[in-house]
Amino acid sequence: MEEALRELKATRGVRVAALLSEDGFVVEEVRDEEAPQAALLSARAATVLGTAKALAQTLAQEGVEEVMVEYPEGALLLVPLPGHHLLLLLDGMGSLGRARLALKKVLPQVEEALS
Secondary structure, three states: OHHHHHHHHOOOOEEEEEEEEOOOOEEEEEEOOOOOOHHHHHHHHHHHHHHHHHHHHHOOOOOOOOEEEEEOOEEEEEEEEOOEEEEEEEOOHHHHHHHHHHHHHHHHHHHHHHO
């Protein structure tokens, strides 16, 4: 798992890559030294993802593939996985495409490690 997170973190613009439990606890993280610790983001990120899943039910959708929150100086990308979710903190919206491409490459490895 650490290798997959390191690969995600190596993507230009990714400041934090973390695997979180479904209830918001940090399982593993890789981050820039000056970036916030995933523990500071994890519980609230789990709440955001839970809200997105509830909205999906209201809209009669199968589920949530990812949640992206944009901030003036960055973005947060959350990807639900069975019993877990991935959190990526980006330096800006310009990094979103690269982060999504890296996720597509690494996600099968992460899902296999979790099964």
